[in-house]
Amino acid sequence: MRPIEAPDLPSIVALDGKVTGIPKPNYFKELYDLLGTGRRPERIILVAEEIGEIGEIGEIKGFVIGEVREWVFGTPRCGWITAIATEPAARERGIASQLFESISHAFHRAGADTIRTLPPRDDQTVVSFFRSQGMMAGPGIELERKLR
Amino acid sequence: MRLQTASRLAIYSLLELAANPDARLSAARIGKKYGVSTHHLTRVLHTLGRAGMVSATRGVGGGYRFCGQAKRTTLMDIIELFETVGEPPTEAEEQNGVAIEDRILGQVLREIDSIAHATLNSITIATMLKLVDERRHDDANGADAPRPHQTDRQAQ
Numbered sequence: 001m002r003p004i005e006a007p008d009l010p011s012i013v014a015l016d017g018k019v020t021g022i023p024k025p026n027y028f029k030e031l032y033d034l035l036g037t038g039r040r041p042e043r044i045i046l047v048a049e050e051i052g053e054i055g056e057i058g059e060i061k062g063f064v065i066g067e068v069r070e071w072v073f074g075t076p077r078c079g080w081i082t083a084i085a086t087e088p089a090a091r092e093r094g095i096a097s098q099l100f101e102s103i104s105h106a107f108h109r110a111g112a113d114t115i116r117t118l119p120p121r122d123d124q125t126v127v128s129f130f131r132s133q134g135m136m137a138g139p140g141i142e143l144e145r146k147l148r
Numbered sequence: 149m150r151l152q153t154a155s156r157l158a159i160y161s162l163l164e165l166a167a168n169p170d171a172r173l174s175a176a177r178i179g180k181k182y183g184v185s186t187h188h189l190t191r192v193l194h195t196l197g198r199a200g201m202v203s204a205t206r207g208v209g210g211g212y213r214f215c216g217q218a219k220r221t222t223l224m225d226i227i228e229l230f231e232t233v234g235e236p237p238t239e240a241e242e243q244n245g246v247a248i249e250d251r252i253l254g255q256v257l258r259e260i261d262s263i264a265h266a267t268l269n270s271i272t273i274a275t276m277l278k279l280v281d282e283r284r285h286d287d288a289n290g291a292d293a294p295r296p297h298q299t300d301r302q303a304q
Contacts, residue, residue: 121263131271131275132272132278137267
C-alpha cells in the first residue's frame with residue numbers, strides 16, 4: 001500500500017472502468033491534482049501495488065480515495081472514504097481490507113478519530129465489505145431530491 | 149424493528165455453530181445458553197437444515213454443524229426463512245391509492261423498509277462473529293484497550 005503517483009493514473013482509470021463500467025480519465029486526473037499529490041495529508045489516494053519480479057513494474061490491484069473533512073453539519077474531523085475498488089480477479093485476498101486499514105491510519109495521522117463512507121445501499125458487495133470492517137450506521141442520514 | 153423469536157433463535161444458533169465450525173452442538177446445549185426449550189429450537193434448526201445452513205447427525209456425538217458460508221450468509225438470508233421484513237406495495241396499492249397522502253405515506257414506509265433490507269442484507273454471519281468478538285474484548289478490557297488485530301497490526 002502506498003500513496004498514488006502520477007504514472008499510476010492509467011491503471012486506476014482502467015481498474016475503475018472495469019469495476020463501474022464508466023471510464024472517467026478526466027475525473028481521475030482532476031482528482032489526482034486535488035487529492036493525490038501528497039501536499040495535504042488530509043487528502044489521500046492510496047494504491048495497492050502487487051510487486052513483481054525485480055526490475056518489473058508492479059501491478060495496481062486496488063485503490064482507495066478519501067479525505068478528512070471537518071464541521072460537516074457540526075461534526076469534528078472525520079475521515080471520509082469516497083471510493084474503494086479492487087481488481088475483480090484479485091478479490092478475496094484481503095486487498096481491500098489492507099487499503100481500508102492503510103487509509104484508516106492515514107486519517108488518524110491527519111487528526112481524525114472516526115471514519116465514514118456513503119456507499120449506495122443497494123450495492124451489497126461494497127456495503128457488506130464496510131460492514132465486515134466493523135462500520136455501523138453513523139449519526140447522519142443521506143437525503144436527496146431532484147433539482148428542477 | 150423487532151424480530152420474531154424464531155428469527156432470533158436462528159441467528160443465535162448459526163452464530164454459535166459458525167463460531168465452532170469443527171464441533172457438533174446439540175440443540176439442548178444451544179437452547180440452554182439462550183434459555184429456550186429444545187423443542188422450540190429443534191424446529192428452528194430443522195428449518196435451517198432445509199435451507200442448507202446446518203447439517204444434523206443423529207446418535208452419540210451427533211448434533212448440528214454449520215455448513216453455510218459465513219462470509220456469504222447474511223442476516224436477511226436467515227430472517228427471510230421465518231418472516232417477511234417489510235411488505236412491498238401491491239400493484240393495486242400503487243395504482244389505486246385513494247389519496248396522495250396514502251401514496252406519500254407509502255413512500256415513507258418503503259424508505260424505512262429499504263434501509264432495513266439494506267442493513268440486514270449487508271451483515272453476514274462472519275461480520276456478526278467479528279462484532280461479537282470485539283464487544284467481548286471491549287467488555288473484558290475496556291473500550292480503549294487495543295483490540296487483538298490492532299496489536300497484530302502494530303507489531304508488523
